[in-house]
Amino acid sequence: xxxxxxxxxxxxxxxxVAGFAGIIGTFQFKEGERIRRGDVIxxxxxxxxxxxxxxxxxxxxxxxxxxxxxxxxxxxxxGLACVIYTIAFSYFAIINKNFQSYKTINKLMVxxxxxxxxxxxxxxxxxxxNIFFKREFGxxxxxxxxxxGSVCYMFSRLLLRPIWRTIxxxxxxxxxxxxx
Numbered sequence: 001x002x003x004x005x006x007x008x009x010x011x012x013x014x015x016x017v018a019g020f021a022g023i024i025g026t027f028q029f030k031e032g033e034r035i036r037r038g039d040v041i042x043x044x045x046x047x048x049x050x051x052x053x054x055x056x057x058x059x060x061x062x063x064x065x066x067x068x069x070x071x072x073x074x075x076x077x078x079g080l081a082c083v084i085y086t087i088a089f090s091y092f093a094i095i096n097k098n099f100q101s102y103k104t105i106n107k108l109m110v111x112x113x114x115x116x117x118x119x120x121x122x123x124x125x126x127x128x129x130n131i132f133f134k135r136e137f138g139x140x141x142x143x144x145x146x147x148x149g150s151v152c153y154m155f156s157r158l159l160l161r162p163i164w165r166t167i168x169x170x171x172x173x174x175x176x177x178x179x180x
Contacts, residue, residue: 003137004064010057010144017148017155018050028162039161045092045154052084053147060140075135079128081143085121089114113150120146 025043059080063073093114102110120143126132127139 003141004061006141007057007060007144010148011054014050014053014057014148014151017151018047018054021046021050021155021158024159028158039158041092042154042158042161046151046158049088049147049154050151052088053144053151056081056084056147057144070137071135074137074140075128075130077140078124078133078135078143081124081140082121082128085117085124085143089117116146 021043025047028039056077060073060077063076064070068076120139123133123139124143127135133139
C-alpha cells in the first residue's frame with residue numbers, strides 16, 4: 001500500500017468517526033438533561049481533532065500533486081504538525097484546566113496523552129529540521145495515527161460514559177439499602 005492510499009484511509013476513518021460522534025452527540029443529550037463538561041470536551045475533541053486529522057492527512061497530497069519532492073513535502077507537513085499539535089493541545093489544556101477535579105485515573109490518562117503528544121511534536125520537529133530523521137513519511141504518519149487514535153479513544157468514551165452512568169444509577173437504585 002503506497003503512502004497516498006494510507007493517507008486516504010486515515011482521512012476516511014477520521015471523517016467517519018467525527019460524523020458518528022456528531023450524530024451521537026446530537027441524540028445523546030436530551031432536553032432538560034444535565035450535560036457534563038467532560039462530555040462536551042470529549043465531543044469537541046472527537047469532532048475538531050477528527051476533522052483536523054482528515055485535513056492533515058490530505059494536505060500532503062496537495063503538495064505531491066504540484067510535483068514537490070517527497071522530502072520537502074514531509075518536512076513541511078511535519079513542521080505544520082508541530083504547529084497544529086502545539087496549538088490544539090494548548091487550547092484543550094486551557095479549556096480543560098480544571099484537572100484537580102479529575103479522578104486520579106483520568107488525570108493519568110490526560111497527562112499521558114499530553115506526554116505522547118509532546119514526544120510526537122519533538123519527533124516531527126526533528127523531521128522538519130532534517131535532524132536524525134531525513135524528512136521522511138514515518139514521523140508525520142505517526143502524528144496522524146496518534147491523533148486518530150486519540151479521536152477513537154474519545155469517541156468510545158463519548159459513547160460509553162453515559163451508558164455506564166445509567167448502569168451505576170440503576171445499580172444504586174436496586175440496592176436493598178436504598179429501598180426504605
